[in-house]
Amino acid sequence: MLLNLNSLGAWKWILLAITGATSVFLLLPILFIAALSFGSSQWLIFPPPSWTLKWYQDLLADPRWLEAAWTSFRIALMVTVLSVLIGLVASFGLVRGRFVGRVALRALFMTPMILPVVVLAVALYAFFLRLGLNGTTAGFVIAHLVVALPFSILALTGALEGFDKSIEDAAVLCGASPLKAKILITLPSISHGLFSAAIFSFLTSWDEVVLAIFMASPTLQTLPVKIWATLRQDLTPVIAAASTLLIVVTMLLMLIAAAVKKGMKA
Amino acid sequence: MGWLQDTPSAMIGEAPAKSGRDRRANRRLRKVMAMVSLAETADGRQAPHRRRLLPRGLAPTLPALVLVLVFFVLPVLALLTRSFTEPVLGLQNYIDLLGSSTYLKIFFNTFFVSALVTAISLTIGFPVAWALAIMPKRQANIVFAIILLSMWTNLLARTYAWMVLLQRTGVINKTLMGLGLIDQPLVMVNNLVGVTIGMTYIMLPFIIIPLYGVIRKIDPAILQAAALCGATRIQAFIHVLLPLAAPGMIAGALMVFVMSLGYFVTPSLLGGTANMMLAELIAQFVQSLVNWGMGGAAALVLLVITLSLYAVQLRLFGVAGQEKH
Numbered sequence: 134m135l136l137n138l139n140s141l142g143a144w145k146w147i148l149l150a151i152t153g154a155t156s157v158f159l160l161l162p163i164l165f166i167a168a169l170s171f172g173s174s175q176w177l178i179f180p181p182p183s184w185t186l187k188w189y190q191d192l193l194a195d196p197r198w199l200e201a202a203w204t205s206f207r208i209a210l211m212v213t214v215l216s217v218l219i220g221l222v223a224s225f226g227l228v229r230g231r232f233v234g235r236v237a238l239r240a241l242f243m244t245p246m247i248l249p250v251v252v253l254a255v256a257l258y259a260f261f262l263r264l265g266l267n268g269t270t271a272g273f274v275i276a277h278l279v280v281a282l283p284f285s286i287l288a289l290t291g292a293l294e295g296f297d298k299s300i301e302d303a304a305v306l307c308g309a310s311p312l313k314a315k316i317l318i319t320l321p322s323i324s325h326g327l328f329s330a331a332i333f334s335f336l337t338s339w340d341e342v343v344l345a346i347f348m349a350s351p352t353l354q355t356l357p358v359k360i361w362a363t364l365r366q367d368l369t370p371v372i373a374a375a376s377t378l379l380i381v382v383t384m385l386l387m388l389i390a391a392a393v394k395k396g397m398k399a
Numbered sequence: 400m401g402w403l404q405d406t407p408s409a410m411i412g413e414a415p416a417k418s419g420r421d422r423r424a425n426r427r428l429r430k431v432m433a434m435v436s437l438a439e440t441a442d443g444r445q446a447p448h449r450r451r452l453l454p455r456g457l458a459p460t461l462p463a464l465v466l467v468l469v470f471f472v473l474p475v476l477a478l479l480t481r482s483f484t485e486p487v488l489g490l491q492n493y494i495d496l497l498g499s500s501t502y503l504k505i506f507f508n509t510f511f512v513s514a515l516v517t518a519i520s521l522t523i524g525f526p527v528a529w530a531l532a533i534m535p536k537r538q539a540n541i542v543f544a545i546i547l548l549s550m551w552t553n554l555l556a557r558t559y560a561w562m563v564l565l566q567r568t569g570v571i572n573k574t575l576m577g578l579g580l581i582d583q584p585l586v587m588v589n590n591l592v593g594v595t596i597g598m599t600y601i602m603l604p605f606i607i608i609p610l611y612g613v614i615r616k617i618d619p620a621i622l623q624a625a626a627l628c629g630a631t632r633i634q635a636f637i638h639v640l641l642p643l644a645a646p647g648m649i650a651g652a653l654m655v656f657v658m659s660l661g662y663f664v665t666p667s668l669l670g671g672t673a674n675m676m677l678a679e680l681i682a683q684f685v686q687s688l689v690n691w692g693m694g695g696a697a698a699l700v701l702l703v704i705t706l707s708l709y710a711v712q713l714r715l716f717g718v719a720g721q722e723k724h
Contacts, residue, residue, distance in 0.1 A: 251663045368562060387551060
């Protein structure tokens, strides 16, 4: 009765109204930012008096924004590669190993995901002060790797658990070396896991704010740090333009992910 | 199976590898033999014991383990230790932290906002998850796409949107004044109202998605049975649907509450300096005051609360994603 939309009576309309309103609530700020980024008003008046591309021109003409975007991309790419590699190897051990404390080890690998990131940021900041890693690319990559790795391990252990190991054994029996069997048989079979591990790792690093604020130096900062620093001064429409570009990147990644998922089902 | 152990190995030893093909065949045979002997071990029979430096499967986890130990466990423990040793050995930092009304107000703010955000998210999230679970697939997918889009949009972009929307001259104030509902613009930024709205926006998906999964799994026949037994909609809701969905609600609520407690970005941008929350306090101790002792103490308090709430969750619902053997 309550789990059938058509026998809900008046409740049906209440539920649908709340859902509709929530969808608008979730969507509106994003559309609003996109609209403002094309608006001519410096003071973010809405609806804008006229439309312009000025803020995008400002954004793309400023080498500091471009540099920050490039830094973000570079770091996210390195984090993705390392996170998938380390995560893949570790997942083989976690799924196929038979050692004591395997469950505890898996829980340990997940903790960076549940701990408040500000604690890790402050702790790493202190640690990197001693090692001289603050404000370096290595510092950024390590910090982001710590928070990206749990997502990678989560995706890859899931994929490996769903893979029937006897197929890999059969390849070995047919003469493949264990490594060759893993590369030619197992990896293609868990490609969806590899793919989500890569996407999650990339986005974790690309969007990460808190660790980046602590790791950044005046000469090395990621895009979120640049937005953060600008936001603390004023609400210029340039940030709306930068945010819109970020949203477009995210949407593209989401669409690619959806397309790949669909292609894999077919 | 003793004959199997002797004969083929003897055969391999006797047959000199004449060609590459032979050698390959020999190698293959040895592999088969290795597998047979492994199978024998499983049978409980004697097999040549292979010495290993590490238990099987532990070695591949080492890179990840080293990373987590060196760049996660060690720095966090070092930070927490400093709360007991700087500036002097003892509990002075904790006495200061929990004894001052300024800091207690920050703790109160943190708990108050987190509880409020959790309550609002649950109140809105439950009907949405319910509707999603029974809506036609096509419409449900549209709503899901919106939820995922908002979830995946950069955190700063979302917070910026709310800073603009909620400001004095923002769209919301203008609309409300245009409708004649208010005379004066409402103050919604640099206070806890703004923080609550901005955080609810971020946390809603974290309630809706798990709750959707829980409601989806409830068998509609149970509710039909309730109806057949004469239950009204409200009775069925209170006595059947709500209890069945309760585990999902509690799990989602705990998660949102814990995440809110440690949130940094949104409270500092929408809350202003006068309405600090715990995560900002930790950052401020370290960044502006360079007081590592107090910073570590505040971090420890946050960690203890976070981990105890996770322990409650594990106790109630078991380890999420635990192996299904």
